[in-house]
Amino acid sequence: MAQPGLEKKTSTKVEDQSSLKGTLASVFLLGFFLIITWVGVFLLFVNRF
Amino acid sequence: MHIHKFEKIWLIFGVTTLLVFLSVIGVSAFYLGNQPPSCLATINPEKVDTTAPFDKPGLNKVEGKEWDYELVYVASAFNYTPGEVEVPLGAKVKVLATTKDVVHGFNVAGTNINMMLEPGYISEYVTTFDKAGEYLIVCNEYCGAGHHMMSSMIKVVE
Amino acid sequence: MNSFVEKIKKVDSRDAKLGMAHFYVAFIGLFIGGMAGLLQTLVRSGQFTLPAGIGYYQLLTLHGVVLALVMTTYFIMGFQLVSVSRTAGTLTNKQRNTGWVGFWLMTIGTVMAAVMILLNEASVLYTFYAPLQAHALFYVGLTLVIVGSWVSGSAIIMAYVAWRRKNPGQPSPLLTFMSLVNTLMWIVATIGVATTVLFQLLPWSLGLVERVDVAISRTLFWYFGHPLVYFWLLPAYMAWYVIVPKIIGGKIFSDSLARLSFILFLLFSIPVGFHHQLMEPGIDPAWKFLQVVLTFMVIIPSLMTAFSLFATFETFGRSKGATGLFGWLKKLPWGDARFLIPFIGMLSFIPGGAGGIINASNQMNQVIHNTIWVTGHFHLTVATAVILTFFGISYWLIPHLTGRTLTKAMNKLAILQGVLWAIGMTFMSGAMHFAGLLGAPRRSAYSEYGGAAQAAEWVPYQIAQAVGGSILFIAIILVLYIFINLAFFAPKGEEEFPVGEAANTTEKAPMILENWKLWLGLVVLLIAFAYTIPFIDLIENAPIGSKGYKLW
Ligand code: HEM
Ligand SMILES: [Cu+2]
Ligand SMILES: [Cu+2]
Numbered sequence: 001m002a003q004p005g006l007e008k009k010t011s012t013k014v015e016d017q018s019s020l021k022g023t024l025a026s027v028f029l030l031g032f033f034l035i036i037t038w039v040g041v042f043l044l045f046v047n048r049f
Numbered sequence: 050m051h052i053h054k055f056e057k058i059w060l061i062f063g064v065t066t067l068l069v070f071l072s073v074i075g076v077s078a079f080y081l082g083n084q085p086p087s088c089l090a091t092i093n094p095e096k097v098d099t100t101a102p103f104d105k106p107g108l109n110k111v112e113g114k115e116w117d118y119e120l121v122y123v124a125s126a127f128n129y130t131p132g133e134v135e136v137p138l139g140a141k142v143k144v145l146a147t148t149k150d151v152v153h154g155f156n157v158a159g160t161n162i163n164m165m166l167e168p169g170y171i172s173e174y175v176t177t178f179d180k181a182g183e184y185l186i187v188c189n190e191y192c193g194a195g196h197h198m199m200s201s202m203i204k205v206v207e
Numbered sequence: 208m209n210s211f212v213e214k215i216k217k218v219d220s221r222d223a224k225l226g227m228a229h230f231y232v233a234f235i236g237l238f239i240g241g242m243a244g245l246l247q248t249l250v251r252s253g254q255f256t257l258p259a260g261i262g263y264y265q266l267l268t269l270h271g272v273v274l275a276l277v278m279t280t281y282f283i284m285g286f287q288l289v290s291v292s293r294t295a296g297t298l299t300n301k302q303r304n305t306g307w308v309g310f311w312l313m314t315i316g317t318v319m320a321a322v323m324i325l326l327n328e329a330s331v332l333y334t335f336y337a338p339l340q341a342h343a344l345f346y347v348g349l350t351l352v353i354v355g356s357w358v359s360g361s362a363i364i365m366a367y368v369a370w371r372r373k374n375p376g377q378p379s380p381l382l383t384f385m386s387l388v389n390t391l392m393w394i395v396a397t398i399g400v401a402t403t404v405l406f407q408l409l410p411w412s413l414g415l416v417e418r419v420d421v422a423i424s425r426t427l428f429w430y431f432g433h434p435l436v437y438f439w440l441l442p443a444y445m446a447w448y449v450i451v452p453k454i455i456g457g458k459i460f461s462d463s464l465a466r467l468s469f470i471l472f473l474l475f476s477i478p479v480g481f482h483h484q485l486m487e488p489g490i491d492p493a494w495k496f497l498q499v500v501l502t503f504m505v506i507i508p509s510l511m512t513a514f515s516l517f518a519t520f521e522t523f524g525r526s527k528g529a530t531g532l533f534g535w536l537k538k539l540p541w542g543d544a545r546f547l548i549p550f551i552g553m554l555s556f557i558p559g560g561a562g563g564i565i566n567a568s569n570q571m572n573q574v575i576h577n578t579i580w581v582t583g584h585f586h587l588t589v590a591t592a593v594i595l596t597f598f599g600i601s602y603w604l605i606p607h608l609t610g611r612t613l614t615k616a617m618n619k620l621a622i623l624q625g626v627l628w629a630i631g632m633t634f635m636s637g638a639m640h641f642a643g644l645l646g647a648p649r650r651s652a653y654s655e656y657g658g659a660a661q662a663a664e665w666v667p668y669q670i671a672q673a674v675g676g677s678i679l680f681i682a683i684i685l686v687l688y689i690f691i692n693l694a695f696f697a698p699k700g701e702e703e704f705p706v707g708e709a710a711n712t713t714e715k716a717p718m719i720l721e722n723w724k725l726w727l728g729l730v731v732l733l734i735a736f737a738y739t740i741p742f743i744d745l746i747e748n749a750p751i752g753s754k755g756y757k758l759w
Contacts (some may be wrong), residue, residue, distance in 0.1 A: 193758025
């Protein structure tokens with residue numbers, strides 16, 4: 001299938017080309033989500049008899 | 050095998066989080082006594098009605114134990130005996146249940162009392178009924194055509 | 208493109224046929240199972256009763272067996288066979304014939320089990336817990352499905368061994384490696400369920416023995432039941448690690464780390480079945496906790512996967528000139544269904560995984576065990592993350608195998624399908640999660656529980672589930688329409704089977720990752736460690752066994 005907007009571009013070059021800071025931010029957001037949901041249910045557990 | 054610096058940071062953070070989770074539930078389970086229901090006692094499922102304490106289903110006051118009452122349930126397709134019980138608010142209760150036929154569930158909705166009843170085994174859980182209200186017990190393991198009709202009621206009253 | 212290169216990259220037409228046979232069954236299963244799912248949500252809303260004497264639990268058995276056991280297994284076997292054919296070379300006649308024998312064994316077994324369910328002789332749900340007793344032919348059918356999958360699996364093993372022999376000292380192609388890991392895990396895991404079916408349930412249902420040990424049967428089932436979910440998940444991970452990077456035009460973040468994570472799945476997905484039995488009597492809580500710890504180990508490779516995927520996307524986006532913290536997101540090919548559908552699957556795995564950690568957290572399981580929360584959880588994991596990825600795979604794999612192409616119009620429809628799935632599942636699974644926290648039970652037809660106030664609180668959530676279920680069913684109709692188009696009507700042409708390349712091609716995967724004596728040895732050790740003593744306890748302290756019941 002034709003891939004819209006996927007023509008090979010080789011030129012564009014930016015200074016932070018190899019940076020993975022967005023990845024780090026994303027996984028940490030994921031990590032905080034895991035913590036928040038877990039703590040939420042843990043509190044339910046603690047508050048119930 | 051090369052691991053990116055950020056991936057190391059992430060894995061250290063992630064693994065630490067998991068260790069914290071494990072420590073919290075580990076301490077809660079082993080030091081504070083919040084183990085999941087794991088009673089090891091067995092029973093002959095064909096003689097439940099004549100085996101103590103299941104010969105007297107219902108709320109029974111007990112003396113000299115860590116709990117004030119024993120709340121005894123017999124489950125069979127598709128009902129629990131007793132069908133309704135009143136528990137005084139604040140009572141420390143050991144809930145005991147077993148099944149006469151197939152596997153049933155035993156979940157007091159909205160509480161942590163949630164256990165599987167398996168033929169041949171006794172299930173038990175000790176807790177303090179510290180919130181007043183009407184609590185529905187539902188069977189939450191499929192047991193046959195009437196499974197969704199199988200319920201009982203606990204009223205925690207002042 | 209050079210036609211010689213094209214030839215190498217195309218799955219041989221004889222192997223394609225074998226793959227397609229699997230996919231036909233899988234998509235027929237999707238239709239039947241999806242129909243059942245819709246009816247279930249309608250019944251549970253309280254607004255609808257089933258016609259023609261169909262029982263709710265008969266329907267639910269059909270839904271679980273057809274979707275969770277049949278559809279998944281067929282899709283996975285088909286996908287792995289053609290992936291091996293694509294990356295390790297065309298199957299030999301012997302390997303292909305083995306694949307066909309496996310296919311037919313599974314199919315005979317599926318038909319037997321399905322007939323018994325339709326005759327209402329096996330309304331025991333897909334977990335068939337004793338002492339509910341189904342017709343013996345139901346158990347025979349399930350056995351044939353498992354044995355068939357072993358035969359198909361041996362075709363994959365043979366192809367792997369042949370490749371290694373031809374390429375000494377070389378790491379195997381990544382997709383072949385991953386298919387092999389999943390096959391090995393499946394074989395080790397299914398020994399458990401095969402044992403309980405063949406040695407306990409079948410003789411008992413035939414009347415050869417009177418009683419069955421319920422706790423042992425359940426423990427053997429769950430020894431299989433957890434790796435079952437990883438058997439579903441790993442093919443999706445194959446697509447996420449290897450195929451999606453190629454589709455977007457990027458690279459695999461790290462070939463070695465991908466292999467390492469698969470090895471970790473192989474090691475840790477089996478000795479953890481007790482996390483499904485946390486609420487059960489007869490098992491010492493210390494052993495439960497030990498398996499909880501092992502369960503947490505199997506989260507680690509998923510954490511690695513999350514990083515790798517984000518890194519693949521970010522690296523690609525930045526190579527296209529993206530800047531800022533999240534600028535790379537804009538560079539991803541959102542209009543390409545082959546990317547978007549698996550991507551929605553990845554997103555759904557975030558709440559899915561979060562729920563999984565909660566479920567596995569020992570006593571916290573008391574909050575949600577056997578509530579409808581659990582159903583909400585696995586409709587995010589298997590019925591969204593995995594299944595959407597399978598759909599995303601189908602959108603290029605089916606035309607690749609049938610010599611057709613995915614047209615622009617079908618691509619649009621596929622995107623609509625993915626979006627509808629996301630919306631429908633948000634309603635259905637979200638409502639299931641919340642109702643579950645209130646205590647609403649799973650596996651239950653509509654009930655007012657004698658007018659109890661708590662049960663009345665669950666009803667609005669059940670209506671939301673029916674709304675979600677209806678949207679999902681529309682999405683399923685779209686999938687089937689696209690499938691039929693791609694299999695029979697789409698224009699002839701060449702559709703690519705995308706296989707990604709590693710970002711760092713100079714780094715060769717360590718050969719220790721292919722040392723199966725080591726890994727399988729460790730698998731056996733871990734299983735022995737986690738299960739030996741609890742099993743001895745269960746056998747030594749066993750109560751009198753149970754006679755069979757047919758309570759439906
Ligand atoms: C149209 C889409 C779907 C709808 C509307 C739907 C609906 C449902 C509902 C309402 C239940 C729970 C019923 C109950 O506990 O009483 C259920 C159970 C289940 N579903 Fe689905 N589902 C869909 C798709 C899928 C898919 C694609 C899979 C698997 C790949 C799947 C696997 C399962 C399984 C394993 C169960 C548990 C059965 C059991 O508890 O025995 N579902 N589904
Ligand atoms: Cu039940
Ligand atoms: Cu599991």
